[in-house]
Amino acid sequence: MTKRTLLYAALAVGAFLSVFPYLLVVLTAFKTRTQLNSTPPWLPAMPPTTANLAELLGGDFPHYIANTLLMTAALTAGQLVFTTFAAYAFARLRFRGREGLFWLYVATMMVPGAVTVIPLFLIMRQLGLVNTWWGLLLPYLLGTPYGIFLMRQFFRGLPASLEEAARIDGAGPLKILLRILLPLSRPALGTLAIITVISSWNNFLWPLIITSGDDTKVITVAIAGLKGGIGVDYNLMMAGGLIALVPMVAIFVFFQRYIIRSVVLTGLK
Incomplete structure (x- = not known):
């Protein structure tokens, strides 16, 4: 049981390290410049904005x-x-x-x-x-x-x-x-x-x-x-x-x- 717990804990850490950069991409994409500088990168924007996506897709x-x-x-x-x-x-x-x-x-x-x-x-x-x-x-x-x-x-x-x-x-x-x-x-x-x-x-x-x-x-x-x-x-x-x-x-x-x-x-x- 202990070995299995350690194995799943290691897998969870590896999965988190793999997914975390993609999570930052999603969170940053919905932030304004002010929100990016005023909030930690791993926290979502409140409120989120779609202005960045609209600016890109409109060009x-x-x-x-x-x-x-x-x-x-x-x-x-x-x-x-x-x-x-x-x-x-x-x-x-x-x-x-x-x-x-x-x-x-x-x-x-x-x-x-x-x-x-x-x-x-x-x-x-x-x-x-x-x-x-x-x-x-x-x-x-x-x-x-x-x-x-x-x-x-x-x-x-x-x-x-x-x-x-x-x-x-x-x-x-x-x-x-x-x-x-x-x-x-x-x-x-x-x-x-x-x-x-x-x-x-x-x-x-x-x-x-x-x-x-x-x-x-x-x-x-x-x-x-x-x-x-x-x-x-x-x-x-x-x-x-x-x-x-x-x-x-x-x-x-x-x-x-x-x-x-x-x-x-x-x-x-």
């Missing part, structure tokens, strides 16, 4: 939200399409150097993303894609090592007898993928889609470097831009953070089982 912020939605949708669609084809090739097709090429590609996950930012920017500048949608999307549109690894492991867990039966019936690789493997891979595809949506929505460093105009500005860069030349308007920044946070919290609440599935890959029961 260009909805346009930045639309840009983020467009970027997230394009990257998710590209990830699902190109990752699926690449993973199928690595899992089922036989060609020289398949295993070496796959593990070499997966090894790139060990390289920090910040290391490749400057080379990517130089490439985009040579192609004339700086501050364009193509420059924003191309580095992530054609799939990622993690996505290919996830789908490849799932495909390898499916029974090979299904493909053998399809080949006997005259089906080719493309038909096997589209008609047999993809319908069985809905859990893995859902997992990949959720992870891609979250990572795309929260992406900050690459959009900050490759874009400079309002036409391609996304919500993370817009929130960082709320910092004024004299000081930081924490009320507006927290209101922007709250707007960006709500969709991600909703996705996690409704699709958390798919996120857990990204760690524990399952095949057919």
